[in-house]
Amino acid sequence: MRRRRPPTVSKFFVGSKLALTVIILVLVQTSILLKQAEGQNVSNITTGGGIWELLLTNAGIPSMHSAVTRYGSVVLLDHTNVGAENITLPGGKCRNTTYDLVPKDDCYAHSVLYSPTTNTVRPLTILTDTWCSAGQFVSDGSLVQTGGGYEGQQKVRIFKPCSTNQVCDWVESTTQTLQFPRWYTTNQLLPDGRQILVGGKAAFTVEFLPSNSEGLVKLPFLQQTNDFEDDNWYPFV
16 A cells, blocks of 8 residues: 655645635634634624735744634644744754654644734644644543654544633543554544544544443445555544
8 A cells, every 4th residue: 555655845835825815714724713802803803804804924933723712822733753843842842753753853843822912822742743634632631642743643632722821731641542553544433422434545434432341443434445545544433
């Protein structure tokens, strides 16, 4: 099976500026909603015209995944194998891993928290690769993020959002791990509060998180629809 290669550093950064601009333009909707809540003038919206406004020219990372929290802040995630970002980890923190392609001693943040109210970003700490991972908000408002590339394939990460005057960060779970390596998986919240994780690269099963002692469940449809390009990644659920 052919594996899709990660982008080279040079190719990655050629498109990073455009990616950042697009991400921030999308995030302006959050800012507009907040302005409406504060009673600020957004007459173009009420008349159906709509507006675009560039709030921030550089978020520090090009975002692969974005998620809006219940506080209106936005979690941005990149992956960890691209080398230097435009924002460093706080307090001189660094990641040391043999899995990283570049560099081995990585002192850069690969996740940030964007606040539309203050128009600022704050670096967050991701320790394992989140390349083409998956995630879902759970009932308490936490973002549960799973899988990814390399050493992140069976990881479970939790981000419990906080208000702008508090400090919150990613926590890599020490009690939960995926039963199968998952990359390009789909996560869906269930009525009982658990998540169902469906498929992924060479993953023709589903599993539950937490598992509650339930093992992997084979889903033949995933294997039947698989082809040499692995076009059934991120299945619709």
